[in-house]
Amino acid sequence: MKPIAGKRILICGKGGSGKSTIVVLMADVLQKKGYDTLVLDGDASNPEGLIRLMFGMGVNNEPKPLLEFFGGINVVTCPVDDPLPLTRINDSVPVLEKRIDITREISSEYYIKKRGVSLFQAGKIETYGQGCDGPIEKVVRDFMVQGEWVSLIDMKAGIEHFGRKIPDTMDIILVVLDPTLESVSIAKRIKGFCRKTEMKNFWFVLNKISSNEMESIMMEKLGELKSRVIGSVSYDPELVQRELAGGSLTIGNRYKDIEQIIKGLEKFVSDNKHVS
Numbered sequence: 263m264k265p266i267a268g269k270r271i272l273i274c275g276k277g278g279s280g281k282s283t284i285v286v287l288m289a290d291v292l293q294k295k296g297y298d299t300l301v302l303d304g305d306a307s308n309p310e311g312l313i314r315l316m317f318g319m320g321v322n323n324e325p326k327p328l329l330e331f332f333g334g335i336n337v338v339t340c341p342v343d344d345p346l347p348l349t350r351i352n353d354s355v356p357v358l359e360k361r362i363d364i365t366r367e368i369s370s371e372y373y374i375k376k377r378g379v380s381l382f383q384a385g386k387i388e389t390y391g392q393g394c395d396g397p398i399e400k401v402v403r404d405f406m407v408q409g410e411w412v413s414l415i416d417m418k419a420g421i422e423h424f425g426r427k428i429p430d431t432m433d434i435i436l437v438v439l440d441p442t443l444e445s446v447s448i449a450k451r452i453k454g455f456c457r458k459t460e461m462k463n464f465w466f467v468l469n470k471i472s473s474n475e476m477e478s479i480m481m482e483k484l485g486e487l488k489s490r491v492i493g494s495v496s497y498d499p500e501l502v503q504r505e506l507a508g509g510s511l512t513i514g515n516r517y518k519d520i521e522q523i524i525k526g527l528e529k530f531v532s533d534n535k536h537v538s
């Protein structure tokens with residue numbers, strides 16, 4: 263089995279730091295490296311950001327939200343008020359105990375596929391007054407699948423999901439840091455959360471780094487946390503242009519940057535040093 267096969271990787275960080283971009287690029291490289299890869303859009307408040315980055319503009323067959331698979335907004339509860347694990351409709355065994363068999367249980371309306379990568383959506387805020395996105399985050403927490411799938415989970419900006427204990431079911435947490443003090447603050451806060459919960463497998467990805475000097479400044483600002491930096495992704499104007507043009511992203515010139523991150527994760531998982 264390949265080192266990070268079967269792992270669930272949560273990608274989080276400050277707004278606009280590049281979470282969705284990193285998810286799409288990682289999915290591309292993982293797939294090229296032979297991993298069965300799925301992407302879960304866990305950002306309920308961004309209607310089409312990730313889908314557009316993966317598939318380009320004008321996708322008219324958006325995947326059905328997984329929230330529906332679990333019974334919909336009237337059935338799935340808030341993970342804070344009711345932390346009990348999710349179950350399938352008409353089945354009392356928690357998904358955590360009996361993981362979902364994608365090929366047998368999930369119909370094709372729940373995902374769209376491109377270049378071997380499948381995109382799922384946890385759910386979106388669709389209507390005025392719908393309520394908070396807690397139930398959608400519960401789907402993120404508990405959508406655990408059988409087999410060797412690597413799950414890349416794109417989260418909403420900020421740290422609210424830590425308040426809801428969503429990372430409890432994750433194998434790896436990747437925090438995307440753009441070169442801002444706000445990202446440094448978020449890194450420190452997340453480190454505090456991870457220490458408290460004994461989650462050891464959390465890493466920082468520096469993104470939008472335009473020079474060695476900028477990387478050094480970020481490292482200096484991170485202080486002792488710099489040992490947690492697993493990789494650095496250069497600022498790439500091509501990514502900005504593709505986003506603005508509404509085109510799907512491909513790995514292009516960032517292959518080495520992203521491969522370095524994946525190799526880092528593979529190494530740590532193989533060494534079994536930091537796996538929770």
Ligand SMILES: Nc1ncnc2c1ncn2[C@@H]1O[C@H](COP(=O)(O)OP(=O)(O)OP(=O)(O)O)[C@@H](O)[C@H]1O
Nearest residue numbers: 277278279280281282283419470497498501502505
């Ligand atoms: N390495 C990079 N080089 C240049 N631009 C980048 C890079 N990574 C991301 N961007 C740009 O930054 C912007 C935000 O990226 P993205 O949507 O991936 O961020 P996000 O963290 O997912 O945002 P949100 O918090 O809204 O979900 C986009 O314009 C994207 O093209």
Ligand SMILES: [Mg+2]
Nearest residue numbers: 281282305311
């Ligand atoms: Mg995003």
